[in-house]
Amino acid sequence: MYDRGEWRLHFVCRHEIDPGPPGDEVAGVDLGISNFAAVSFGDEGILYPGGALKEDEYWFQKERAKCDDSASAEAVRLDRKRTERRSHFLHALSKDIVERCAERGVGTIIVGDLSGIRGGEDWGDSGNLDLHGWAFDRFTQMLGYKAEEHRINVEQVDERGTSKSCSVCSTKDGSQRVERGLYVCESCGTVANADINGAENIREKVLPSLACDGGDRDNGWMAQPAVRLFDKSTGRVRPQEQVMGRKP
Numbered sequence: 001m002y003d004r005g006e007w008r009l010h011f012v013c014r015h016e017i018d019p020g021p022p023g024d025e026v027a028g029v030d031l032g033i034s035n036f037a038a039v040s041f042g043d044e045g046i047l048y049p050g051g052a053l054k055e056d057e058y059w060f061q062k063e064r065a066k067c068d069d070s071a072s073a074e075a076v077r078l079d080r081k082r083t084e085r086r087s088h089f090l091h092a093l094s095k096d097i098v099e100r101c102a103e104r105g106v107g108t109i110i111v112g113d114l115s116g117i118r119g120g121e122d123w124g125d126s127g128n129l130d131l132h133g134w135a136f137d138r139f140t141q142m143l144g145y146k147a148e149e150h151r152i153n154v155e156q157v158d159e160r161g162t163s164k165s166c167s168v169c170s171t172k173d174g175s176q177r178v179e180r181g182l183y184v185c186e187s188c189g190t191v192a193n194a195d196i197n198g199a200e201n202i203r204e205k206v207l208p209s210l211a212c213d214g215g216d217r218d219n220g221w222m223a224q225p226a227v228r229l230f231d232k233s234t235g236r237v238r239p240q241e242q243v244m245g246r247k248p
């Protein structure tokens with residue numbers, strides 16, 4: 001097809017899908033700026049850093065600033081390329097999350113709904129808000145239809161308060177703190193990755209009984225999430241040690 005001055009070849013692949021019945025497990029997903037997504041399975045956590053998205057954004061902003069005329073062919077080309085790269089990142093991420101969920105027998109994915117906290121003070125500059133507001137909406141949409149192929153439900157819950165309270169003992173009295181990405185609870189002694197704590201709180205929003213077990217569970221996993229990175233050379237998401245070529 002001919003599209004805005006250039007010929008493009010489009011491929012459409014149709015494939016039959018026959019997923020098994022969905023599992024009973026529930027996963028929680030917390031969206032954020034430094035970790036684009038943190039996923040909690042209740043006994044295991046995975047982080048998806050957003051660095052590749054931010055690096056791209058920075059590069060495109062720089063290149064775009066060199067264009068004198070925002071309607072020029074080069075400016076239009078850059079804008080389209082930027083949108084494609086963003087979309088590709090979000091596709092790769094949502095696909096990986098759904099696959100990891102399907103592997104673990106997850107039947108329901110709970111995603112924090114950020115509409116209530118947009119415009120809050122935690123967002124840094126407005127560039128972050130513009131990019132991530134758009135990206136979170138797109139991501140949640142993609143996660144929904146990719147999950148559907150595996151008969152996994154995606155639900156959104158209000159995520160207000162999920163970064164502040166302790167996912168182990170539910171304490172939210174202000175004695176908790178976040179240091180270098182770690183959430184530390186004085187009440188029960190839990191030390192967790194802050195985004196995984198958030199994701200676990202989101203997960204527990206649909207499992208209210210879990211929050212009352214007073215820390216009898218082993219919570220060591222919360223401090224040691226796996227990290228999966230977007231690999232720019234292949235355009236896929238892989239374990240950090242494979243992308244970096246070494247153990248973290």
Ligand SMILES: [Zn+2]
Nearest residue numbers: 166169185188
């Ligand atoms: Zn606690």
